[in-house]
Amino acid sequence: MNKQIRSENTSAFLQPEAWKNACIKLLPQHAFKNPVMAIVWLGTLITFFSTLMGAVNLLFGLSVTLILFITVLFANYAEAVAEAKGRGQASSLRAARQNLTARRLSSVHDTQAVQIAATDLKKNDLIEVRAGEIIPSDGEIIEGFATINEAAVTGESAPVLREAGTDHSGVIGGTKVLTDRIVVQVTAEAGNSFLDRMIALVEGSNRQKTPNEIALGILLTVMTVTFILVVVTLPFISHFLGIRIDPVLLVALLVCLIPTTIGGLLPAIGIAGMNRALKANVIAKSGKAVEVAGDVDVLLLDKTGTITYGDRQATAFYPVAGVSESELRQAAVMTSLADPTPEGKSIVALAKELGDRINEPVNAEFIAFNAATRISGVNLQEGQQIRKGAMDAILKFVGQKEDHTELRTRVEQVASKGATPLVVARDQTLLGVIELSDVIKHGIKEKFARLREMGIKTVMVTGDNPLTAAAIAAEAGVDDYIAEAKPEDKLECIRKEQQSGHLVAMVGDGTNDAPALAQADIGLAMNSGTQAAKEAGNMVDLDSDPTKLLAVVEIGKQQLITRGALTTFSLANDISKYFAILPALFVVAIPEMQVLNVMQLGSSQSAVLSALIFNAIVIPLLIPVALRGVKFKPSTSTQLLRKNMLIYGVGGVILPFIAIKAIDMVITQIMSV
Missing domain, CATH: 3.40.50.1000 (HAD superfamily/HAD-like)
Structure with a gap:
């Protein structure tokens, strides 16, 4: 994409639209697409109404409600930011195809074109496009050649050459013809062009979850349901123990038990993977393609x-015994006069440099290169057949069943240098070898x-x-x-x-x-x-x-590593949060639970608030990591696993202990004032 769009994408964090979409995702039809965050959203409503009904201290209850609401909002914001990147790219693509018209032809040689709207074009229609005009639809060039500016799609201002009858004949609607005239056969119905599909992909409307993403989503859902059952049974257990647990504390425990961090970031990670591919100017037709690339x-x-580089150039001619170099060059030129490839053109150019005069044959039949036969050439009017191609193919053409020793020696000499040998023959006579060098x-x-x-x-x-x-x-x-x-x-x-x-x-x-x-x-x-x-x-x-x-x-591997690293970090976080919440719930009724209060938090209320605040702020702090991806260096799977477990596993356990304790000290100080 072009620099303007990349700049807009970079500032997506500051766009009010991202916050607006984050709020829209609070609606039920959007919220329940993410089961983990849907539970947090329901917990927010439960704590709010429980506080209004006087089931808990008003200030404490409203504080918990606000923190839970912010947690859900931050999770929605992570996905909204990732989607905002795609919408910026889609806007640029839409601008490339607005109000396009086309000149439709009835046949390739038709001189009376009919002007119609580009949206009325149908598959297999023929259209004429001239220099300075925008190509109205995807297609294949079937006549002519032209230089085309594809900056609207690729962001690259340098023109490219497209030519009929080659592997570079495809054109995209919305790109601009700079020179010459071409006739294009439409290959896409209206609404199903390359640009249409690109727009749908980058906006995320066609984004399908990848197999690994689905599997992880199922795991997170199962974990969430399991912890819900655990929390639901706690009031019954506490009743027999003579302990009363407020609904707000139960919700807080549930939120800290379930993997909210990865649950909130998972959609953003998937969208960001496709965005990273697009940033590299690669269109992935599905998120699965990006993910599979990593495996x-x-x-x-x-x-x-x-x-x-693919720009093979003729650098030498090696005739066999009894054939002059001039004779070999003349035959090679005859086979290359109608050859549009760089190799064919270079053979003619080298012959001219060596002083040969080029006389085009009259009424000759040119034989184009065929990948199956690996031969090209010309049939002259006087009946001569001249061919160039791979040695085995030429030997088959001349009908020689036995290897030609001298020819094989020449071919091996050229091949041993890393150059490509082309053998030339006229009728049943072998003439020699052309050396094609590449870099x-x-x-x-x-x-x-x-x-x-x-x-x-x-x-x-x-x-x-x-x-x-x-x-x-x-x-x-x-x-x-x-x-x-x-x-x-x-x-x-x-x-x-x-x-x-x-x-x-x-x-x-x-x-x-x-x-x-x-x-x-x-x-x-x-x-x-x-x-x-x-x-x-x-x-x-x-x-x-x-x-x-x-x-x-590398993009695919980074996608897999990012999801794995953040999942490890999220699950490791839960260990620390358990030590903050569990003592707060039971330490009053069961003093022995004090042994679990390893962080020595100020009070049960400050412990709950500290854990929830950390739970909320860690999501926006990890949004840049989810969107940019974890830094990737080539290494084996074992090395990557060891590194991630050390950084995101051990680090994911230690960081919350430090952060929750620091937050608790601030809250305790505020409460004492």
Whole structure:
């Protein structure tokens, strides 16, 4: 998102709207969505009416009522602040698509466009968009190419290139065409566009609780019900002991027994997890996707664009014996004149640098690259067939069953350097090898080392031959690689890892990646990719940066760690509160209970008030932690557990003892005055 929206989100704590929504959540239809805080809210009403009926000292009763009310309000405020972040982002997205119109075509070659409202567009409609205009709906470019400003969605002002017939043909409604003219086929019905779904997600209206969140919610509910039964039985027990317990004290005991801190922060933690993903310009289609990312233990990564820059350039030509370098270059150029890829263009450019004259063939049939055959080329008018591609594919094309020793030597020499060899053939004659060089991304080896520390296995998938794949895998520091991979090989690899009990993540942008993206536990689709890829994945990277998958895993782990740390802290707090409340209830009738008064609190009333005040103020103090997330450093699960138990477990026990005692001293001083 852009800087303005991020600034607005940062000031969400100061927005009156957050307090307004916190008050709205006090209404029954909202309050009972959180069982733990609903009990606190009911307890507030009980103490209020008990105080009015004279069941307890007026000042003490009103003080307890006010503290309980503030506790509920702070819990609602935590969720309201998290939601406020999403509403700020949604406002920016809505502004990107207001009052849009479209020029609808009856066919690709239609010159008479009909002007209609963007909301009237239907799936598969054809629309024309020119330079300076806003794209009215999601779609695929089926004719032309253009540079597009996607700042309204991604916050990035640098234009991007989108082109028909490539894996970068997808466009989003609300983005602006800067140059040229494109014809777009609409891929989404009105109200179901990418922006519509983004708005619903960031506002939280479509937020579904994650499996872990549901499980924790059930646990908290069971604990709450159990403590309710315990507290309800206390009046009967006290009757036989000759002790009278005020309803206000019973409510105070219940509130301190149940896990109010995590109960109040749990919704905010879930919302904040998706917000953190969005801050990284990743749209998670559900909270479950963010959470599962934290459990992933196998990453499947394409080599090109992820591990390397993907801008492979031709750097040398190696002809076989009996073939001149000029002959090899001319054949390579013929196969590349209609090749739109950077590799194809670089072959033509290198040949020009070496002094070759480029003569385009007449009435030639160009053969586009196919991922299944791994070959591209041209059929000339005079009947010659020229092809370039992987060695095994070219050998199959020329019909040679035996390996060509010299050719294999050339291929191995190129591959051993980490470059990609392309073999060129004309009819049944092998001509030589083109060397395509790529560069490993800076810092990628350190990123893989971080993942290895977290116990995550990295697998590089590439169409390169085994020698090239091995050289790049060693340089990049991945754990494993799959060479000469076809699209179906990715799917097979994912299934194999899943059958072994692993959770797998992968990144993709093309239509042929869609099956694997759908099969993976985490499928990160590129925003620049095809609509099929974005529909198949459960996350979309607005920056179209394949290495973002590494950040997604860390976001997911931070989500799990944050929930676990705050749950540990909340439950540890309860131990200290027991030592404050229990002696206050029974010490008068049972003097032996004084042994539990380890904090030496001033009186039963000050003990109750101190525990409740701490219970109330700890929630807003932890809101920043819930929203920002617990600081995360790569380490094993055992190390993380040990660290959290030390900081949030032991710390969660010690801090309340100190805080409650300090609050009690202040209250005692005030009461004495």
